[in-house]
Amino acid sequence: MTGLLVVTAVSAEAEAVRAGLDDQAVTVLPVGVGPAAAGAATARLLALAEAAGRPYRGVVSAGIGGGFVGRVAVGDTVLATRSVAADLGAESPEGFIPVDELGMPPELLGVGNAVPADPGLLAALRTALPGASVGAVLTVSTVTGTAAGTDALAQRHPDAVVEAMEGYGVAVAAAQAGVPFAELRTVSNPIGPRDRGAWRMKEAFAALTEAAHALR
Template identity: 65%
Template sequence: MSPYPILVVTAVNAEAEAFRESLDPEKIVVEAVGVGPAAAAAGTARLLTSRPYRAVISAGIAGGFPGRADIGGLVIATRSIAADLGAESPGGFLPVEELGFGSSVLEADPVLVKALRDALPTAVPGDVLTLATVTGTAATTDRLATRFPQAVAEAMEGYGVAVAAEGAGVPFAELRAISNPVGPRDRAAWRLADAFAALRTAAPALNTLP
């Protein structure tokens, strides 16, 4: 096993604290870097230059696509996708690949994904979308679900963390707990307590990662 710890990056301190209480600080370092893909990329890049890490995991709460991920459950990204990186057109959304400006899809490290799935066997694997503006209407939910049939959740940081990890040559993965369904915004229906409980339950499993 590498002598270096794994870096777990969250958006906000509440997510970080849900992990810290059950993690071995010699094996896992948890830091909150801010909300959104830009803050996530910048914060993760800064942390990855401060000391060596053997891997980085973007973690926290997320919205789950109905029928694909349950509220209070966990999902593990096989890919992190910048779903709104591209351009509008009369014919529909054009991803950045079609514009010739790079890729909106970053693969999670398969070895790290397998280790997470072995440690958390009830977690659902699939694509996790990164959006700077989270979904709040049924129409947008339907468009995203159609464009990304393997998407299980959406959040705001994974792709940014993945970009920083790729730039540093460090394996990347994304782990999310589902607090609400993707769709029309209804904050009263969010089950944040269940999502944070799922993060706390998942945390000890991270200590076992190779």
């Protein structure tokens, strides 16, 4: 068995994580943007490691994301209690219907709309990062960019703290491989109407480097 696999969307996030690590037992790799790319690439990495007789002990989806105003602040570090496919479901005149509530047979739902973080891995990260906020992290394929969209997500997910684009895909890959999963994010911007002037990428990457020590 080998160590921890940490996957990010892009190289800049991977570099920020590596800058906070000095541990050869942690593998850090960018796997692409969005749940499909991230999930497929993570599944391949887990399968290759298992086939080589060196399965990973755990998988962490790490990177930056948008934070819900009033719940977290720009620069904060967040640990996911669960990774939620926030836009997986159906629209209706009454509003969004999560895939869990569409009446599909359990065998077709798979893990449903959300994958909880592994309790042991989450507990270890919380101990190492006592100042981190904890809550649901939403995975979306289209980043929220309006006040109405932000309000709708906040109402549907009162425990959500961050929105990102990969966690759920990575979580599904880990669940199907039977590998413990967790998600770690730092906040680069508030969710809402797009305002590049409000983004604080440098601060978010610095926070990600600082948080990476918990992955040792």
